[in-house]
Amino acid sequence: MGIKLAVFDIAGTTLHDESNVALVLQQTIRLAGVEVTIGEVNEVMGYAKPYAIRHLLQLKNDQRFSEEPFIQELHARFVHDMKAHYATHSSVREKDGVSAVFAALQEKGVKVALDTGFDRDITNVILERTGWQKNGLVDAVVTSDEAAFGRPYPYMIYRIMEELEIRSIQSVAKIGDTVSDLEEGTNAGCRYVIGVTTGAYTVDELKKGPHTHLVASLDELLSIF
Template structure:
């Protein structure tokens, strides 16, 4: 198999993809921030824009009709850009508190990382988190054995997801120019859109991340019927986003990578 037929890089999201089963750290911070500003969000509202850069996420939530109406009733006027700027600055300490509480690697991650390295491929990473937010997360991940070859954050780029700049910056660091040999793995629809816009193979993670939004313990406590309802809904959402593959979690990625390399050998492209 030639180099052109082998995966050269796999670029992962962080929360809900490699760490933080259920992608809980951002939600805990968003919901507390809005509650402290007189607006109680539903889980669905808080999770809706997940994967975006965090200021953009705040703006997207405030643009939701119900949230905008509650904000105006509480504060006496429609939200402004100054309000969004203030909320983002206020958000940072909330997020700094929650990220270290949710930094455990998702089961199966280390085995998958080893397989990728055994293929001779690079491991990239990008995130909707700002650079100032993830220092402790990077350290905690390293202590557990995860050290990606590249880390690009939302504030390292001019344009956030779904624009593929943070993805491409990983590839620039690696010197990878053949986009068909790259795989983007993410638990959010906007992250899948980023990968598609970048020209990569895309893999959506349905159970470990934003679409189900439960901790591992909460997920395991559900009955098989309850799990099926949530799994079917999450798979439908990520399939509708255009993902080439949808799987439960990072633990299921290796067979997908094998299949992609077979497709590359057959001359297929994303």
């Protein structure tokens, strides 16, 4: 059975990222009066951002991690700042060759989907900026607030499969740049779980996660599939 669906992460995988997400999330935690390092923030890249905020506060023994209104307040600030970044910053662009890879996969009969640790508000700004959906290069998009649980749970992938009428998980590939992406694909049972080494995590860091392949460039997928 060949691959019929490729599910891609966004920031760091298909969208160029200069640690912008990590820096904004670090600043969000600082608003709570808590200092976290970029290394600590990178460990929760890929996860739904309310979960990431909660985890980082708990990591620093801040008891407010259990206060849902406080978590939502911080998340609202994160969403505001990320939307502003993706709407206006000159560095926002797709990674080299992404549109060409999407088109090549579709020509081979592979549906292209995105799933993300962002919520729908941030994701819509990215889709508008890149034009992927408008240009017909993406067949489905699911965000972390549209599933019961985000990564590392498999539910965003299953929701995409349902929407696109993909029958078997063995015809699905998951591609992402964080360990949470790899865990999501593995938990879903994807045939291929592919780590992208030019994003938030290094090769050595990604090797610690469950995977079938590691790639530096998305055009390597065309030969893998």
